[in-house]
Amino acid sequence: MLSFLLPALLLAAPTPQPDWRTPFEKGTGNTTATYAECLAYYRQLDAAYPEITMRAAGPTDCGEPLHEVVVSLDGDAEPASVRGKNRRVVFIQNGIHPGEPEGIDACMALVRDYVQKKELRRQLANVTLVVIPVYNVDGMLVRNSTTRANQNGPAEYGFRGNARNLDLNRDYLKQDSRNARSFAQLFRRWQPDVFVDTHTSDGADYQYTMTLIATQKDKLHPALSEYMRHSLLPALYGGMAKRKTVMTPYVDFEGRTPDARGLVGFLETPRYATGYTTLFNTIGFITETHMLKAYAPRVKAQYDFLDLMVRTVHAQADALGRAHAAADEQLLTQTTFPLAWQLDTTAADVVSFRGYEGTLRPSAVSGQPRLFYDRTRPYTRPINYYNTFRPAVSVEKPRAYVIPQAWEAVADRLRLSGVQLEPLLRDTVLTAETYYIADYKTGSRPYEGHYVHTAVELRTERQPRAFRAGDLVATLNQPAARYLVEALEPQATDSFFAWGFFDSILQQKEYFSDYVFEDVAAELLRKDPALRARLERLKAQNAVFAQSGAAQLDWVYRQSAYYEKSHLRYPIARLVP
Template sequence: MLLASLLSALLLPSPAAPATPVPDWRTPFELGNGNQTTTHAACIGYYQRLAAAYPEIELREAGSTDSGRPLHAVVVSLDGDFDPASLRAKGRRVVFIQNGIHPGEPEGIDASMLLARDYVQQKALRRQLADVVLVIIPVYNVGGALNRNSGTRTNQNGPESYGFRGNARNLDLNRDYIKQDSRNARAFAALFQRWQPDIYVDTHTSNGADYQYTMTLIATQKDKLHPALSQYMQQELLPALYGGMDQKKWYLTPYVDFAGRTPDARGLVGFLETPRYSTGYTTLFNTIGFVTETHMLKAYTPRVRATYDFLSLLISTTHQQAAALGQARATAARQSRQQQQFVLGWQLDTTRAEQFTFRGYVGKTRPSDVSGQPRLYYDRQAPYTKAIPYYNTFRPTTTVQRPRAYVLPQAWAEVAERLRLSGVHMRTLSADTVINGEGYYIQDYKTAPRPYEGHYLHSGVQVRPVRQARPFLRGDYYVSLDQPAARYLIETLEPQATDSFFAWGFFDSILQQKEYFSDYVFEDLAAALLRQQPELRAQFEQQKQADPAFAASAAAQLDWVYRQSDHYEPTHLRYPVLRVL
């Protein structure tokens, strides 16, 4: 019996081992009801799972943010090479996707989670990464993402809850790329310079008019982009993106910015992104930039799907056009090193427009239930498709000749720090010295009456150039323009530029006079100066004849003489950065 039992046990099949559960790679968006977005914690947790499961994905901390939480970067590289220099040497094109700069506009956050997963799991998509590397910032404004609510996006149709536009310091990070008040922006600058991407995308949701489109697109303003890149973008890249989205039934339009009452009243106006904005900053380094703007009134699911399809199309187009894109960037880099004239200010050319077929809704009025006055509404029962003008040509208003170098006193450490973060190479003077060059005196400027993103912005800056020899100290910075960051340097260190460091108030202490005089003492000194210098007396009398108010003001006359004398401090209104010619 015992032997029979043993034989019977040996012949019976053994119990099957427990089956390994198949990982569930659905994202929080997919697991929800179509109107929900991920939280910051769930988003980072999902990428951690992906990075642990797939050697093609790396998740790393890329600096700190104002929230105290780290900024994360996700890299998708098929061969497991995550070194930017090595990948550039292999000829890989880099597509850089940033999400959640305004966490109340979270489509890109959810779409990029789907994208990273699909590009490692699906063979057809993997092939497109043969010569393309993805760099993704899952959530840029971490503090805003943590400040979750359901009400601040008043005009928006979902999701159910979302983050807040301001970051932990209540800064709009899409105005902070040049001034870099936030730790977020400083971390971004270092990450951007590390990767030096070919194409950059910033994902958003729009406000504004109602129309048929689910997505609108801001492309780098063509006149601001280097001509080689501008030609490539307009003739090859944009037609492929617009055509590809048409095939997917996500018809695209340029960003709906308009001067009239409705988009069709006077047409669309191109968006001029200055360097305070993400794509304005990236343009300074010959990176083609895009801002996707899904329409606030469309449901959340189609907004996510449109964003996903655009990003996927952009990757496949970059793969198909890798050689042309690389050649355009190489040409831009080479020619930028030789460029002598740079534009500091632009103005829309209202005499030039192209015709664009726009899909809109008729704007009508009816009495307001609140005020009783006529109010605008868009009639979705009255769609139209018609040609409207699109004004996207900008003309230079201010230009400057490229200097050989700038000399920056070390006293302006905040400026030096920002230059370093943006990849600027500087050398320090090894000894006290005198350098000949061209300096500026600030002749006039206007200052905003209210703060804007933590600063009182200057505009309308006028300068008086003066050739002079200035003393500099050991440790001051000599900044050659013979480097890839030349355009960045010019648009930050030339005070007339729209988003220069002077415009943002980094040099405001030079605007205040530190010494003055007591009038009863200076009266005798002024009289002596006028007696001793006949030419000065002649100028003084001419000024009195030309300006009755001046002639009637004893204080104005004393001040005039003081400013012509050696007693007046030479650093008042003197811009501290010297141009070496």
């Protein structure tokens, strides 16, 4: 009889429940998921829950695909369809610096909880969550325990540089990496309302576990800035305080310690994640957990912030949607665009800062005075927070830009960022504003693979320009208008010119032999008395010039028809009303 009952009892045994603990939760509190463990966990979630979609989202430099994870209550993972349902989109990116992995571990738990817990599922009634599990796949595969010398755990982690040794958080506009090009396409498909990029800070010692970079308020479109400052940020700071994780603005400062001269707002230009996303009217945040706190509290702080972000967007969905729509609508009629910014040191808010006293003590290495933060002497005191920036350089937007098809690398990046380009159908001559590069400075050492140009000065001429069929026109009545201006105006901080995409125009291709051109120049001066008079005035005004025959000959050459018109001429033309 027993032999007949045993199979029945075995069949009736309950099915073991899946272990939904993340690799971090299974560990010691000082371990982070490997790349393989991270993807395997999301695949397990994707297979178990129709609300979760995981898919490849383009290549990276190491050959592995970038992935996106979409969490949507009805399983809708198509960006256009989600936007059509008037849902707010929260886009979270992790692992841009894989040595700062708290967001990677926090998001795995967050995605799980948002499908398993009824209270959290309700937050997704009007919100779709999009997660990049690991952005710098390349760096996460280079696992080590030494490259983050200033950091308190985890035991092992990834590397900051990608497969080309690029810092991907400097690559958003120039897009040298496949990672950045894949991100641009994914980001423009989703057009999120809020973007969060998770990090770990370096720098001073202080009491906070979490610090925050919000999109710089003066760079953000006014409609969104108003909403962010008066609704979103108060909810985030207040909510984190209720969870016993008090936040402060990112601890960037100019003195020896944060309390010496106060905090300075971080001006994220388009090379950075949130500087790029701001160009498309997305409110951006960079979470910076403190490197010296233990790893487990840092993961919890990231989880709490991301959870609070989804909850707040759910509660404020209508207000956020109105602000975003207003910004998009007003962008189309905006006429003046700032290209560079300057900190206003006369404008300061006051924040209550929780720090540690900074003192000097002799170095055990050099014997010289070294900075020491004394954790036995915590303080809370008001300090200044300088976060007002004024436009230093602005430009009136043109009706359109014309991009010669020869500049393919620029055109390709414009398309990846959602710019609509229309080809000219036939050869034509257009009267357009043309820039000449009058002066610029170039860094003496490479930065992220480029010698970056700064302090650009321009001379503008309105002139007829010949363009060919297939050259590209980008009108400014499109959602990518601000991106176009900051990418194509040479004086913009992170323009394509600044990153060296047009360096070939800076080199002369033809010149003269002085012994031959001497006679040509003399004849030019004889035939043109006005030219001769200009030369004599310059000699009278500049003694060095007056003593240099070579300089005078070069000057005459540059005024003549022999001087190549393309030298220093910025190739992209501005069509103005």
